[in-house]
Amino acid sequence: MPADPDRHRQEPAQLRPEGAGAHPAHAVHLAGRTGALGAGALCYNGAETGASGRTRRRSGTVDGARVRAAIFAAGELYDLERVRALVGRPDLVICADAGLRHAQALGLRVDLVLGDFDSLDGAALEAARAAGMAIVQVPVEKDKTDSHLALEEALRRGAEEILLVGGSGTRLDHTLSNVLLLPECPVPITMTDGKSVARVLRDGQSLAVRREEGAYLSLVPLTPAVTGVAASGVYWPLEGATLRWGESLGISNRVVEPAARVSVGSGCLLVIQAWD
Amino acid sequence: MPADPDRHRQEPAQLRPEGAGAHPAHAVHLAGRTGALGAGALCYNGAETGASGRTRRRSGTVDGARVRAAIFAAGELYDLERVRALVGRPDLVICADAGLRHAQALGLRVDLVLGDFDSLDGAALEAARAAGMAIVQVPVEKDKTDSHLALEEALRRGAEEILLVGGSGTRLDHTLSNVLLLPECPVPITMTDGKSVARVLRDGQSLAVRREEGAYLSLVPLTPAVTGVAASGVYWPLEGATLRWGESLGISNRVVEPAARVSVGSGCLLVIQAWD
Numbered sequence: 001m002p003a004d005p006d007r008h009r010q011e012p013a014q015l016r017p018e019g020a021g022a023h024p025a026h027a028v029h030l031a032g033r034t035g036a037l038g039a040g041a042l043c044y045n046g047a048e049t050g051a052s053g054r055t056r057r058r059s060g061t062v063d064g065a066r067v068r069a070a071i072f073a074a075g076e077l078y079d080l081e082r083v084r085a086l087v088g089r090p091d092l093v094i095c096a097d098a099g100l101r102h103a104q105a106l107g108l109r110v111d112l113v114l115g116d117f118d119s120l121d122g123a124a125l126e127a128a129r130a131a132g133m134a135i136v137q138v139p140v141e142k143d144k145t146d147s148h149l150a151l152e153e154a155l156r157r158g159a160e161e162i163l164l165v166g167g168s169g170t171r172l173d174h175t176l177s178n179v180l181l182l183p184e185c186p187v188p189i190t191m192t193d194g195k196s197v198a199r200v201l202r203d204g205q206s207l208a209v210r211r212e213e214g215a216y217l218s219l220v221p222l223t224p225a226v227t228g229v230a231a232s233g234v235y236w237p238l239e240g241a242t243l244r245w246g247e248s249l250g251i252s253n254r255v256v257e258p259a260a261r262v263s264v265g266s267g268c269l270l271v272i273q274a275w276d
Numbered sequence: 277m278p279a280d281p282d283r284h285r286q287e288p289a290q291l292r293p294e295g296a297g298a299h300p301a302h303a304v305h306l307a308g309r310t311g312a313l314g315a316g317a318l319c320y321n322g323a324e325t326g327a328s329g330r331t332r333r334r335s336g337t338v339d340g341a342r343v344r345a346a347i348f349a350a351g352e353l354y355d356l357e358r359v360r361a362l363v364g365r366p367d368l369v370i371c372a373d374a375g376l377r378h379a380q381a382l383g384l385r386v387d388l389v390l391g392d393f394d395s396l397d398g399a400a401l402e403a404a405r406a407a408g409m410a411i412v413q414v415p416v417e418k419d420k421t422d423s424h425l426a427l428e429e430a431l432r433r434g435a436e437e438i439l440l441v442g443g444s445g446t447r448l449d450h451t452l453s454n455v456l457l458l459p460e461c462p463v464p465i466t467m468t469d470g471k472s473v474a475r476v477l478r479d480g481q482s483l484a485v486r487r488e489e490g491a492y493l494s495l496v497p498l499t500p501a502v503t504g505v506a507a508s509g510v511y512w513p514l515e516g517a518t519l520r521w522g523e524s525l526g527i528s529n530r531v532v533e534p535a536a537r538v539s540v541g542s543g544c545l546l547v548i549q550a551w552d
Contacts, residue, residue, distance in 0.1 A: 076446075078446055143523075143524075143525050144523070144524045144525070145524040145527050145528075147524075148523075148524040168448050168451075170352075170354055170469075170471055171471065171472065171550050171552070172444050172451070172455075172469065172471070172472035172474060172548055172550060173472065173492065173494035173496060173527055173528070173548040173550045174527065174550075175444075175448070175451070176455065176496045176546065176548075177494070177496055177524045177526075177527050179448075179452065180496065180497070180521045180522065181521075181522055181524070183500070183521050183522065184520075184521050184522025185522070193446075193448065195446055195447065195448070196447065196448035196449065198448060216449065218449035218453070220449060220452045220453055220456065221456070223499070223500065224459070224499065224544070244460075245456045245457075245459050245460050246456065246457055246459065246460025246461070247419075247420070247424075248419075248420045248421040248423075248424040248453045248457070249419050249420070250453075251421050251449055251450065251453050252421075252449070268500070270452065272448055272449040272452075274447050274448060274449045274450075276447070
């Protein structure tokens with residue numbers, strides 16, 4: 001967010017990954033990855049498996065469980081209690097700029113606040129500093145959004161599962177940019193604003209989605225066509241369907257069994273539970 | 277929006293295109309199309325050309341000018357005055373369900389209100405009927421969103437240029453579904469909520485974007501990679517750049533000349549002017 005065009009553009013030195021080139025997170029090819037979401041609150045409500053149906057459990061660094069990170073962006077939260085239930089007790093909390101207010105509203109211990117601080121007022125920043133929070137100020141002029149830097153920092157600190165909170169809101173460009181961080185993230189990532197809970201499925205992946213009171217289940221094709229889409233346990237089942245841009249077929253389905261299952265042949269699908 | 281799962285799913289007969297198959301709008305291949313936006317208020321602030329740079333002007337049915345349609349969806353409007361300036365005096369106004377309230381707030385003559393009316397209350401609907409507005413009620417259970425049906429109806433009525441208003445808001449699935457109507461629309465289409473003005477560029481297309489007070493200019497890759505991106509007249513020019521999912525490079529640029537020019541080699545790019 002280049003609020004001050006007179007500054008020189010530079011990469012934030014504090015956050016530059018070790019070694020040359022991009023952060024390794026972005027070099028990981030996701031298609032065909034397998035993983036199993038555990039029972040923690042950050043796990044959204046799904047269990048993800050590869051095409052084979054086998055699951056894999058990685059040993060994390062916290063009591064052998066997966067390292068779960070919550071990232072708070074500066075967008076909107078429409079239902080704090082739903083977010084509270086999803087967040088649970090994360091191992092790592094990173095706030096991007098004014099996302100700090102969301103973490104504070106939830107009473108969470110914050111590991112790091114980072115940003116160019118164009119959206120967090122000085123008093124709030126000083127209060128955070130006085131409370132002993134780690135704070136990293138990055139240049140206003142940079143090639144990445146604060147949310148993106150927070151995501152990279154979470155990966156660098158070993159996050160094996162991420163909940164991105166407050167990444168959507170009144171700036172459509174930021175909302176879309178945050179949504180499009182999901183497909184390339186090398187670990188399972190969920191995005192929520194309290195009224196929507198979104199996950200990405202790519203080639204050959206599948207996801208279980210628990211029934212939630214009052215929730216719609218929408219399937220949005222992020223690539224121009226997503227083929228081989230199957231959805232069971234829903235009011236309008238799909239089998240071998242193709243979802244395309246310019247159609248709205250996948251919007252506002254309903255989970256009618258204890259859990260639905262959604263799988264994708266090829267392409268990239270956003271799976272969203274949403275409440276009116 | 278299947279609010280009542282006991283109803284049978286059916287296509288809305290009133291809106292079914294003549295002949296078999298999908299609406300011809302969706303059969304049109306957009307890559308390489310050429311078009312020139314005129315000077316009307318609906319024209320956003322760009323002039324679109326094909327790769328050759330040549331422009332084409334189609335004769336419309338209203339005084340030889342292009343038929344300009346405004347579609348009002350039921351999402352949020354964050355700046356009514358900016359929307360008012362963009363909307364101007366459209367030839368055709370179609371409201372999707374509670375989108376009616378936006379058209380009424382702007383004092384526009386409404387040609388058609390359509391929807392399943394799950395979001396417009398009965399009193400408002402009766403008032404619209406009493407005021408002589410054409411109203412089409414579609415089944416709650418349908419394969420398309422109300423916004424999508426409104427877009428199809430606008431095309432059927434000869435719209436040659438469309439402004440989609442209120443298509444974004446607190447339902448992330450609807451916001452994304454509406455954004456993804458843009459790339460397949462066979463006529464120039466702009467989407468706005470008053471705080472963002474979004475257009476799509478595809479393979480070989482270019483767009484001029486006027487400088488607007490306080491506006492950011494963001495370039496969001498809708499396909500996993502958009503290559504050959506050029507942006508001139510902006511604070512951070514691009515030439516032959518590739519924009520990818522998982523990066524946020526294109527967010528929050530600034531137009532620094534009277535007009536910027538953005539062009540795309542291959543892929544699909546969302547060009548968004550946004551205000552904080």
